[in-house]
Amino acid sequence: MSHDAIDVGTGVAGLTAAVRLAEGGARVLVLAKGVGSTHLTGATIDVLGNPYMGSDPFNVGEAIARLPADHPYARVGGAPAVAAALDWLRAQVADGPLEGYEYAGGLERNRLLPTAVGALKPTAMAPVTMLGGEGRDPVAVVGFRQLKDFHPALVADNLARAGIAARSIELDVAVEGRADANAQALARHFDDPAARGAVAGQLAGRMRAGERVGLPAVLGLRDPARVWRELEHRLGRPVFEIPTLPPSAPGMRLYAILRAALRRLGGRVILGAAVTGPLGAGARLDGVRAAVGRREVVHRAGEVILATGGFAAGGLVLDSRWAGREAALGLPLAGMPAAGEPRFTAGYFDEQPMARAGVAVDGELRPVGRDGAPAHANVRVVGASLAGAAPWREKSGDGISLSSGHRAAELILGAAARPAVAA
């Protein structure tokens, strides 16, 4: 079937664009090689952090306004566009299938929330189940011997180094007869009222006055808000989730919420479809070509959104001669170090010359060539494929994905709402 719009990619950027388009009445098809990065990330919405952090508390909106013009946040329309995207996601989560599960926060200030190594990471918006991680009250970090990817002593030690009184508790839980378990198996364990009751029972006698409880983010997949409130009630103190290594239960929740919205709105998804190139070569593409199994098929659409990610996801690729390109449509990359220039520097967390490489876009997120003119009038590039950001350094990846995905959909819906201009 031909569609109004094709979105390529199922991460936060792609799903946001697809759901927003479907909400606006567009017939949307999502094509993706597989499931995207939601399952791998903590599902907090980090908008902008460390390098731009001048003062504390830190106003994210003001910092966005100071970014250079080629930064993705400038391309999407600055702080107001980012704020609109945050508002939209907050409403999606609140109206979603997980009763009482909400996101809180905005651009007014960053919250410092503990990570799985006990570092304090600046984030603009997070699930309510994580908000108790903010502040300087004492913390008991609780882990499970069977969860091999979360070490409460490491978290507690690093929190203590940051000046927060913290200690660790390690519990034994029998998880489905498994010798070891990942965060998903633990989350299923917490879905069971009896099982989580037993955990609360183990903890209740070990709490100290004035102490908060930090747990790995495994408080259920089916009804996490209820699990969280139940634990707070049983323990009589704030309880909060700390994001884990993959698989990420909060990420799976976010995926489930956006996927349910897309299903409800009639959007279609095809996984296992790798987009191999454009359909048509004119100023407006007719759609895309995709490899599915042993076949190549074509999908027609009036609009195409590329949300395929950066180098890590395979949305951008490098060949053996260090020539980079965007993988699906073969778009050129901006920001690549020139021949002979250094590509990387020794300091892992320093500004890396390769970091800001990506697809350059105009103010309507359309990919541009060297002359700055859009290559295709009906293609928009969103998320980690965009040039001009250093997400892991800026802590901006989630915010860029969300706001660019949302903005691309708004631009398409806005153009469709305007009367057609005679050619």
Added chain:
Amino acid sequence: MSAAPAAAGGEDAVSVGGAPGGVLGDLMRGSLDHCVKCTICETHCPVSNVTPLFPGPKYVGPQAERFRVAGEASQDASLDYCSGCGICTQVCPHGVHIAEINSQARARMKETAGVPLRDRILGRPTLAGRLGTPVAPLANATLASRPLRRVAEKVIGLHREAAMPTFAGRTFQRWARAHTPPATAARRVAFFHGCGTNYYEPRLGEMTVALLEHNGCAVEVPRQDCCGLPLQSNGLFGDARGYVRRLVARLLPYARAGTDIVGTSTSCTLMLKREAREILGMEDDADLRLVSDAVYDVCEYLVMLHERGELRTDLRPVPETVTYHAPCQQQGHGIGKPALDLLALVPELTVVETDAACCGVAGTYGLKREKYDIAMKVGADLFAQIEAAGPDTSVCDSETCRWHMAKATGVPTVHPVALLHRAAGLA
């Protein structure tokens, strides 16, 4: 979705690759090097999510494969708890052929460990069909007899509660021989009906022919045998290849003549489209590739006709509510859910799309004594959604899934064609 049918001058439907089987086999296995252990396959595995007996696709797939020595069998018996639904391959964002690697490793394991008699029987539905059809009342009474099913469970390991189809007592092939096609037609179509339609659901075959004829197709029904999928699922690759070759020989004249081959069984059409090439390593079989490229799922085909404005949409209202479940192997086609597009054309029909990847049965997996409970747990979410929707009918493209779902929910479960046939006024 618009791979153009061959009859329409299909320059869109071209084969990717075309490399010889050995090379493609290496590509399947070699794809494990793209695994970054992100765990996305594990989060979606319907089996490892309900039982610790299966440690998950990443463990037994790309991770264990690195330790398997060429020519030696895998020693990890948990591999046999993979249901072969293929969802791991569908969700992998890095293109690792996890399900294919697992299927191949399981076949190597079974080469040394041996294949139980039960799996040899389940692997040959045409044998059961030929034996049962002439004595259908007796065969059906046997399958419905609780004492005999208990004996069957003990002796051969077929679970006593597993949903079994009912022998129709006649074959679709016999009906097709006697059927007179319309005098004029816009195009020719060859119907690959599969074993389920031939022995158990001949009515589905009749409805498919009527619906295709109603939409301007002259339907030819080649003589045909099993596609080999049940043998492949049970690790009997050598026998499975024999069935593929025989079926391909039957369908080849149609593919050569540029006639589209349309099927109603999503797992059997997937076998011809992909699995025989990717799992059985038959990529170097030029005849198979030719047939493979001509095969379409019936809903996929009807949507393509609709796109070209060649599908009749003068449909009667069906003022009912149905649930639609796209089976795991239908999703392996990578064609989305064309049944939803077709059912949306039916006036007054309310369609509830379920949110479940697999009903649990996965072909013959859920029929086995040691796996039935797992299959029921996998399907529990789907069954609950169907029951919550309270539909008049439940709709699903794959026959073994329909039988399993109908038994578990008590809701009559039909192929999408059955509803379209009604809406077209052909019932």
